[in-house]
Amino acid sequence: MALPVLAQAQTVAPVREGDRTLGSPxxxxxxxxxxxxxxxxxxxxxxxxxxxFRAKYVDSGQVRVAFRDLPTPPAQLAAAGAVMARCVPEDNYDAALDALFKGQQAIRDAGGARPAAVAWLRSAGEAGGLTLEQMNACMSDAAGFAEIEARAGQSVADGINSTPSFLINGEKVDVEAMGARDVAAFEPLIQPLLAGR
Structure with a gap:
């Protein structure tokens, strides 16, 4: 039975090869x-x-989170951030992502200028434990950028066209109907699934 704030659409694979994940498989x-x-x-x-959300559901083993990149404007900068975050060891992905998000305002204030972009990307690489040499190799890897582009294309084919968007067990969450995106907003969607295990 679909929950009211789950969009009526095709079911999408909850985890795909290449997704970065947190929590118990x-x-x-x-x-x-x-x-x-x-x-x-x-x-x-x-x-x-x-x-x-992580403290309540992920750390307790109840929910696994899979992250998928869908670069938004400025898309080249977003793709570079995604590539850098994906270059770090998977255990450090969340730290790299956190550095990218915390550095957003500085890069906006600089108008996306190259020195600010380099510092922003470097902060993510450092948070993920990469050396400068590894970061440079990462940003020079055309295959990494091609993978992000392909994954973004798959996301659009799955009916995802904005960020952040969410699926629960492969069903799209209607974020507009849900309203807030805090842990309390997810509870009515997740608790019935946990009760039915």
Whole structure:
């Protein structure tokens, strides 16, 4: 039975090869999050709402989170941020993502100027434990950018066209109907799935 704020659409694979994930692979619920390194709403959710969600559901083994990149304007900068975050070891992905989101305002204030962009990307690489040499290799890897482009194309084909967007066990969450994106807003969607395991 579909929940009221789940959009009526095709079911999408909750986790795909190449997704960065947090939480137990055997969790009964998967939250798939589509985000962009340059999306201010994504930064707000990741910085202000996700920590409580993670503490309640992910750290307890109830929910696994899969992150998918969908670069938004400025798309080249967002793609570069996604590539850098994906270059770090998977265990450090969340730290790299956090650095990108925390550095958004500085890059906006600089108008996306190259020195600010380089510092922003470097902060993510450093947070993820990369050396300068590894960061340079990462940003020079055309295959990494091609992968982000292909994954973004798949997201659009899945009916995802904005960030942040969410799926719960492969069903799209109607963010407009849900309103808030805090842990309390997700509870009515997740609790019935946990109760039915």
């Amino acid at each position: 055997t969790a009964p619920v998967t939250l798939t999050v589509y985000l962009s390194a340059t999306c201010s709403h994504c930064a707000d959710w990741h910085t202000n709402e996700f920590p409580a």
